[in-house]
Amino acid sequence: xxxxxxxNALIALAALVVLLALPHLGGGEKLADYIIxxxxxxxxxxxxxxxxxxxxxxSFGHAMFFASGAYSFGAIMQAQIMPVPLAIVAALIITxxxxxxxxxxxxxxxxxxxxxxxxxxxxxxxxxxxxWVDVTGGDNGLLGGIPTPVFFGVDLNQPEHLYAFCxxxxxxxxxxxxxIVSSPFGFTLRMIRDNERRAIFLGVNVFAxxxxxxxxxxxxxxxxxxxxxxxxxxxxxxFAFWTTSGEAIFMVMLGGLTNFFGPILGALILTGLNDxxxxxxxxxxxxxxxxxxxxxxxxxxxxxxFVKPGGxxxxxxxxxxxxKEATHADA
Amino acid sequence: MxxxxxxxxxxxxxxxxxxxxxxxxxxxxxxxxxxxAIRVGMPTILSGVVSILGESSxxxxxxxxxxxxxxxxxxxxxxxxxxRDSRAxxxxxxxxxxxxxxxxxxxxxxxxxxxxxxxxxxxxxxxxGALCLHTVSEATPLSADPALxxxxxxxxxxxxxxxxxxxxxxAAAVAKEKGLKRWATCSPDYAYGRTTTAEFxxxxxxxNSDIEVIGQAxxxxxxxxxxxxxxxxxxxxxxALYSALWGGDLVSFIDQANLYALFDxxxxxxxxxxxxxxxxxxxxxxxxxxxxSRYNKVVPNTPENNAFYDAYVAKFGTLPTNWxxxxxxxxxxxxxxxxxxxTDDPVKLAEAIxxxxxxxxxxxxxxxxxxxxxxxxxxxxxxxGVTTAEEPFMKDFHTSSWEQILELEADWKKRQGFx
Numbered sequence: 228x229x230x231x232x233x234x235n236a237l238i239a240l241a242a243l244v245v246l247l248a249l250p251h252l253g254g255g256e257k258l259a260d261y262i263i264x265x266x267x268x269x270x271x272x273x274x275x276x277x278x279x280x281x282x283x284x285x286s287f288g289h290a291m292f293f294a295s296g297a298y299s300f301g302a303i304m305q306a307q308i309m310p311v312p313l314a315i316v317a318a319l320i321i322t323x324x325x326x327x328x329x330x331x332x333x334x335x336x337x338x339x340x341x342x343x344x345x346x347x348x349x350x351x352x353x354x355x356x357x358x359w360v361d362v363t364g365g366d367n368g369l370l371g372g373i374p375t376p377v378f379f380g381v382d383l384n385q386p387e388h389l390y391a392f393c394x395x396x397x398x399x400x401x402x403x404x405x406x407i408v409s410s411p412f413g414f415t416l417r418m419i420r421d422n423e424r425r426a427i428f429l430g431v432n433v434f435a436x437x438x439x440x441x442x443x444x445x446x447x448x449x450x451x452x453x454x455x456x457x458x459x460x461x462x463x464x465x466f467a468f469w470t471t472s473g474e475a476i477f478m479v480m481l482g483g484l485t486n487f488f489g490p491i492l493g494a495l496i497l498t499g500l501n502d503x504x505x506x507x508x509x510x511x512x513x514x515x516x517x518x519x520x521x522x523x524x525x526x527x528x529x530x531x532x533f534v535k536p537g538g539x540x541x542x543x544x545x546x547x548x549x550x551k552e553a554t555h556a557d558a
Numbered sequence: 559m560x561x562x563x564x565x566x567x568x569x570x571x572x573x574x575x576x577x578x579x580x581x582x583x584x585x586x587x588x589x590x591x592x593x594x595a596i597r598v599g600m601p602t603i604l605s606g607v608v609s610i611l612g613e614s615s616x617x618x619x620x621x622x623x624x625x626x627x628x629x630x631x632x633x634x635x636x637x638x639x640x641x642r643d644s645r646a647x648x649x650x651x652x653x654x655x656x657x658x659x660x661x662x663x664x665x666x667x668x669x670x671x672x673x674x675x676x677x678x679x680x681x682x683x684x685x686x687g688a689l690c691l692h693t694v695s696e697a698t699p700l701s702a703d704p705a706l707x708x709x710x711x712x713x714x715x716x717x718x719x720x721x722x723x724x725x726x727x728x729a730a731a732v733a734k735e736k737g738l739k740r741w742a743t744c745s746p747d748y749a750y751g752r753t754t755t756a757e758f759x760x761x762x763x764x765x766n767s768d769i770e771v772i773g774q775a776x777x778x779x780x781x782x783x784x785x786x787x788x789x790x791x792x793x794x795x796x797x798a799l800y801s802a803l804w805g806g807d808l809v810s811f812i813d814q815a816n817l818y819a820l821f822d823x824x825x826x827x828x829x830x831x832x833x834x835x836x837x838x839x840x841x842x843x844x845x846x847x848x849x850x851s852r853y854n855k856v857v858p859n860t861p862e863n864n865a866f867y868d869a870y871v872a873k874f875g876t877l878p879t880n881w882x883x884x885x886x887x888x889x890x891x892x893x894x895x896x897x898x899x900x901t902d903d904p905v906k907l908a909e910a911i912x913x914x915x916x917x918x919x920x921x922x923x924x925x926x927x928x929x930x931x932x933x934x935x936x937x938x939x940x941x942x943g944v945t946t947a948e949e950p951f952m953k954d955f956h957t958s959s960w961e962q963i964l965e966l967e968a969d970w971k972k973r974q975g976f977x
Contacts, residue, residue, distance in 0.1 A: 252776055257661035357748070366749035367674050368648060371705045372681040384685065459652035460681040463674055464812065466649070502657070509604045509612075511643045 232406075239402040246394040259390040263458050263489075266397040270451030271471075272478040272490035273404055277444040279476070280439060280484035281408055283420030285333070287342045288349030288471050289448050291329075293465035294356065295322045296449025297456035298312040301369040302362065310378045313451055315396075326445030327438070334437040337423075346469060353467040363549060368463035383457060384475050393454050400450045405487055407443060416440055443488060448475075483529025492531055564849055595638040596631075596902050598623070598892065599658030601651045601679065602670035603832075604643035607780060608805060610835055615651065615670035615693060615876045616641055620865075623839035626893050631827045632900070636892075640664060644671060655682045655690075665689060665902040668888050670881065673697040673750055677706070684708045689904040689911075691888035696721070696882055697750065698757075701934040702976045710908040712933040716880070716889035716940075718754055721829060723960030723966045724940035725850055726761020729827050730847065733766050738825055740772045742796035744787060744811070746803055747776035754802040754829065761966070762800075765954035772796055780807060786812045795823050804830035809839045816842055832857075832943065834877035847945045849952065853920075854878035856950045857939050858957075862919035883920045887935065890916055891928060894972075922957055936960065 250259040269552055278284045298319035303309060309317065333344045356363045364370045375383035379428045383389045395518055418426045426433055456462045465471065474497070482493025504514045526533075570812050576904075596665045599620065620639055640662055642654035648955070651671045658664040667690040669679045676939035683690040690711040692700060698718045699706060706829040707716035732738065743759065745751035773794040775787045791799060798821075803811050808830055815821060821844040829850035830836065837843060851857050855867040866886070895910035896902065913930030920926060921937045929936050940963060943955035971977035 257657060260653065260656050260660060329941065367677050370699065370703075396913075430634060459649050460685065461648065461678050461679055463648040463654070463678065465647050486879060489650055505643050505654070506657075509641060509643055511605050511645065519859075 228448055231268045231409075235402070235405060235409075239398055239489060241404075243395060243398045245282035245352040246398065250390065255384055259386065259529070260458075261498065261502060263372045263390060263393045263454065265495045266393055267451045268475070268478060269491035269494035270397060270400055270454065271448045272475045272482070272494050273401065273487075274447035274449075274451065275448070275475050276479050276484055276487075276490045277404065277416070277440055279479055280387065280489070281413065281416040282440050283340045284337065284437065285476070286333075286345040286441075286444075286470065287476070288329075288345030288347075289445070289475055290350075290471035291349040291352040291467050292322050292326060292445035292448045293455075293471060293475075294462065294464075295325055295445075296417055296452030297462035297466050298356065298363060298369065298452075299449075301373045301456050301462040304375065305369065307374065307376075311375055311381075311383065312378060313375070317452075318453055319449060322449035323442050323446050326442045329436045330441035330445070334434060334441055346472075347468060349469060349472060353464060353469075356464040356467055361448065363462075366464060368461050370461075372460040373462075375457065391434065391459065393457065396450060396454065400447055401491070403557070404447055408487060412436070412439070427482075477519070479529070481519075481529055483531030483533075486531035489529050489531040490512045491538070493529065496530070560730075565774050571695065573945050580969055584785045588627070594634075595636050595663055596666070596896065597638050597640060597658075597664040598666045598889075599662060599664035599670060600639060600668045600670055601654035601658065601675070601834070602640045602641060603646045603672065603675075604641065605645055610805070610879065611694065612641070612643065612670060612858055614835075614876070614879040615668075615881045615885045617870065617876070618878065618882035619668055619670075619889040621873060621882075622886050622889035622893065626889075632829070632896050637791070637867070637896075639940050640669075644675055646672060646675065648674045651675035652682045653678050655688075659686050659688045665904050666892055666907065667817065668693050668885060668892075670885060670942070672692045673700075676700055680706055680708055680711055683711045687748050687904055689703050689892075689902075689907045691891060691911075693885045695886045697753070699976075700930050702971060702974070704976060707933070710904050712891070712908075712928055712935075713914065714891060714910055714928075714935050717934055717939065718750075719757060719967055719970055720936075720940050720963050721850055722754065722757035723761050723963045723970075725758050725827070725829055725963065726763075727765050727801070727958060728942040728956055729758070729762045729798070729848075730765030732825070732827075733762070735770055736797075736825065738797040739768050740795070740796050740797045741769055741773065742773045742775070742824075744775040744777065744791060744799060744801045744803065746779045746807060746941075748779055751776065751779075751802045753757065754939045755800065758800055758802070758829070765968075773895065777803075777807070777811075782810065784811045786947070787811075788815050788818050788820055792818060792820065798825040798827065800830045801826065802830065804837075805836065808836055812840050813842075816844065821847060823867040829937070831945060832952055833880050834951075835879055836875065837945070843945060843951070843960065845944075845946055848942050849945050851955070852953075853878050854950055854952050855941075856952060857941075857955050858920075858922060860919060860924065861910070862924070866919045885918060887916075887918060887926060887938075894909040894923060922960065 234313055275289045278286050296318050300314055301320040303314040304318055329348050336344055351504055357365055419433055478493035478497050479490045481496055483489030504511055508514055533549050565732050566861035602615050604612035623637045624949045644651040644654050655667055665688055669676055669690055669692045673695045686709055692713045694715050696716045696718045701713045719923045739769055743755050743850050747753040759771055775790055777787050833852035843906055891911050894916055898910045899906040911928050915925050915927040918926040922939055926937045940958040941956045943952040945951055946953050
């Protein structure tokens with residue numbers, strides 16, 4: 228284990244401790260609810276950013292994986308055939324299989340063609356959720372709640388246990404994603420993003436790398452779906468609708484796509500704004516739209532896009548530090 | 559020097575943060591402890607194409623709560639209605655309920671969500687145990703399916719199966735009288751539209767075995783153009799047409815079908831037509847369409863119902879809707895239970911509401927009952943009338959027999975495995 232790996236593991240552990248302590252320091256269940264909700268969206272956005280920010284592939288269909296995680300997990304738990312941890316693993320495998328199938332078709336394309344094909348698959352998936360009533364519950368979603376029997380002393384019906392479980396899973400998923408983007412595989416993704424032809428000339432199997440990234444991105448996004456399904460004890464077709472993908476893309480743009488923590492910051496900001504706006508006014512669209520407009524016109528890029536390692540401000544023209552590292556590594 | 563600057567910055571940051579936190583939390587603390595109000599939360603849809611659902615739901619509940627507050631409240635404690643816009647998203651509805659209970663201290667929830675949102679809310683209620691009255695969702699399983707049962711959750715809205723039985727009996731009688739054998743349907747392509755249509759036709763056939771469905775059209779929800787659907791129905795040449803379209807979709811369908819004189823060629827039964835926003839939005843309301851009961855000043859035609867209509871119009875300047883009376887009913891149940899138990903403890907309130915009968919302008923016999931066995935409302939006006947172009951837009955209203963509805967509902971529940 229290298230020094231940076233140990234340091235990152237310790238940081239993740241410290242983050243987990245802080246998150247576990249937060250509701251007890253003030254805010255209580257409301258704060259815990261907010262963190263769980265933002266964590267679910269944050270994982271969707273961070274998973275999506277593996278494609279957008281690191282590989283240069285803009286997927287408009289990632290909500291389908293968010294939904295597939297939620298539905299697979301919910302349906303397995305309703306069938307009462309396995310405990311929670313195994314059901315989560317099974318849901319991730321199902322999502323990974325779906326993503327491999329769809330990704331094998333989509334990653335052959337790029338730019339707008341890739342974006343629209345993912346959108347098309349998402350709408351197809353959404354239609355299946357609506358039509359396959361016996362399994363998915365159709366418009367009404369998975370009815371009857373998601374039973375969560377106790378495992379290893381963890382009772383997810385208890386709010387404290389649910390919170391601790393959700394933040395632990397979130398931190399673990401974030402840590403794994405960080406390991407991935409910091410690995411040679413992560414640098415290869417950036418190289419493909421910056422100059423795909425160069426990567427091909429250097430002998431990189433671009434299709435395989437893109438497909439692997441697509442599957443990993445889908446699997447991590449589906450963890451977000453599982454957390455949301457646990458939180459609201461249900462899964463709904465709305466999870467797979469194109470507006471959900473749109474919100475995830477906006478979170479990425481809002482938080483910053485060149486920084487690993489940008490998307491989760493975007494999720495925290497957007498869900499926080501959402502909470503404030505619906506609490507103090509009924510004119511949701513007007514206020515949130517105005518705030519988003521200010522962000523878009525005022526910042527023109529994500530919040531963390533302004534921050535570079537070492538505290539210096541970045542400029543759009545500069546290549547990212549990671550891209551430089553990748554170039555050096557490959558050279 | 560650098561350290562000093564950093565320290566100053568950190569102190570300033572902490573001070574600013576603490577001050578901001580105090581400023582943000584102060585209103586909530588004042589609201590929670592200063593007034594001693596009884597807080598009632600309402601997740602609903604206040605934006606988008608069906609915002610009228612939320613607006614009229616809020617108005618219906620507010621009318622009753624304001625009157626209660628004006629008369630002194632519960633030993634001086636006023637009821638405060640707190641609303642949250644879910645934007646018709648089930649996950650937002652679920653989170654809104656958790657926020658209202660955990661953050662705003664609401665022990666009572668009036669769930670004015672459409673069907674999928676109401677199922678999400680029901681699951682939250684199961685886990686947090688607040689008192690909940692579903693005030694909009696007509697999806698039958700919500701209260702009929704024992705697997706979904708929550709001890710503190712009730713429904714003060716119509717129930718789909720009640721309207722289906724009442725409407726089916728009425729349609730069968732009209733069909734016998736006029737010889738309407740060939741039927742077509744045109745309903746929105748989602749769970750509500752398909753379930754409601756299937757149940758209506760099932761009971762129409764049950765009461766009149768001559769009825770035959772020759773074609774079914776399923777336009778998409780919020781579809782703007784119905785030309786293709788209308789021409790297809792005309793090609794089928796049905797004797798009668800049933801539709802579960804609602805709101806703006808129904809208005810668009812009628813306006814466009816008028817151009818093809820569809821309603822001159824077929825007897826039309828529309829369960830959701832008889833609501834004021836629809837009746838007043840249609841450009842040329844055809845005479846003689848058959849409409850299910852939603853809300854109407856003359857159904858039932860009693861001084862109490864007329865007074866509700868007048869008070870609503872005077873207070874809000876708009877006409878009441880089906881959602882208005884359903885929320886007003888929920889508010890009345892809450893108030894009656896509060897008066898009984900003197901506290902907003904959800905379990906005690908639920909005990910007080912279970913099986914309770916209240917005096918109500920919307921009851922066929924002047925009362926409404928919250929049935930104990932499945933926590934659903936009975937005794938409201940079910941039936942069909944004939945539309946007219948002028949106020950009150952409805953004549954010859956036939957009120958369905960609750961004896962018949964309850965008998966067939968019990969049989970239906972057995973067949974579904976719900977009883």
